[in-house]
Amino acid sequence: MTEADGSQVANAYRNQHFVPEMYLRLFNEGHEDAIDIVPMRSGRLVRGASLHNQASKHLFYGEDGSVERELGQIEGAAAGIIATILRRDRPPNRLSPDHQGLVMFISIQLMRTLAAVEEANERADKVAKSMIREAIPGHEMLDRLDLVKVTLSDPVADAMRAGFQGTPFLYDLKMKLIVNSSDVPFLASDAPVIMHNCLYEGTGAPASGYANKGLQIVLPPGPWRALILYDSAVYEVRLRRQQCSAASQCTPCRTDQRSPVGNGTKRCVCGRRRAGS
Template identity: 30%
Template sequence: MPAYKNQHFVPRCLLKPFTLGADGKAINLYSHRQNKLIRNAPVKKQCARDYLYGEDGVIERELATIEDEYVAVINRAHARLDTDQDRNALRFFAYLQLRRTEMAILRLRASEEGLFAEVFGHEEPERQPQRFYMLRSLQTCFETSETLSDLKVRIVENRTSTDFVISDDPAIYTNKYATQKLRLAGFGTHSSGLMLIMPLAPRLALICYDGLVYTSPNLENGRMILKKAADVEAMNELQYLAASSNVYFSDWDAGDYVRGQFEKSADRRIEEAVVFNHLVFVEGDPQGREIFRRATREEAAVAGRSVIHQTFRYPTPSRWLSQLKYRDPVITHSNGTGVGHVRKHEWLYA
């Protein structure tokens, strides 16, 4: 096989702790599309496509450098020697992972093609190749990663008898505050209450969260310690909700349990990752703000002024980590517009 042909969207270094003997060669998986448990599947064939980042190998080599740094960080994390700099590196790595999967490409493509359809109707846009969207997604990652620098970073230790699992879309945005308090299905990178969660090993995970909305009062040496199986299941449910095709797990004897847990979560899986709403202008208020109302596409077509609002949807579990509490009071910034509640005041006008 030519060098760099087989390119992974979930790197082998992230899957390795879940492999047989943690040696990085074979891994157990549940394929929900086939409803099939597969034992000791070759890792080199998992979460990979030919020339996903291009045939010249440039991006693949750059990603390999980042992955090598990740391996050094995760080794220190296992030894409980991780530093603030290491944890910041893990936050970036999780955000990069969020942006580099096949599902990330599909979300971006659905966004652009869906918006075209909403504006131009049945006209077919010029379809871009998969690599185009991957490069766009990676570019977005590097341009916006600083936006997440305010999120608190915690390593999560699993001290239960239930292992963490990992999927083929393992880094996950979710938002308890938006879901529970604001009753919103959509949110974004600037939103108050944002969380970024990713498993690191059967006994370790990463959680990055808005420290102005949440607090974890029972840390041990800066780590969140899970002692209840229900908390591990809450973390795992996110993997079941996000998985494109496969969920990976370390202990073959847990296979039927993993399949059962996936099936319990199936009705919460998101069918449309991007939702579009048409809004038509109603009036201006004394403060100079413009008021719009939701409308049909047909109403928007004949309205004097209208806009299309796009919302990305992310997994919402049936339960949340008991270790993560709301602050009293929570701190958010809002001006009553469609920007919503954001973590920094200046973002209201960005």
């Protein structure tokens, strides 16, 4: 490889995606390098925007491109797994190689976005300031402490490391493929993985960690399907033959809102039954 060739390869990795192109292509309806977008600032539909410039940032993972190349291998494997899911219209068997590869992709994707990096820095700021206040109570410096912003030296690496290390905690979650039978398609975003916990919803408890009871994770692999990972000790999937008549029948819903948390009552995750199933 010549020096010029090496420079071109390096430049190819300078625009680094925190949501991979292979995922965005699931929503571009066959347009090779374009996608319709709605920027949050304007709220206006932009048709045929360049796919290469969406959900990316200059040198997000660093200058040498090594992280981008490693992620490319994970994304390549995930692309094949998702294609198989959509072709067969069912998720992979639990703990199969495809299941583990998909869970790793979801876990890392959850932690590699701008939002995840901002959250990591916010946690670091709160923890550092709390430790300082504990260490020097009453010190005059504390009056100006909130004027300082504490950030991680490499928040992207720290967030992604948490994604890698947390992957095994998600293996025990059940996985279902939900069919979107409405006329409203699912959308991609710059933070496509949704993590929630409606078991503790409204309690004020920070219960969306990987090891928390009642965890729910949702990722739509395109406009008309959604993968949902859920704690089967807390929720069950009820497949309905009739068409959903309310939004709560198509999304994670609570069947016993009056029951106290932790009483063993299962709550439901409802969905449509596929034809012939």
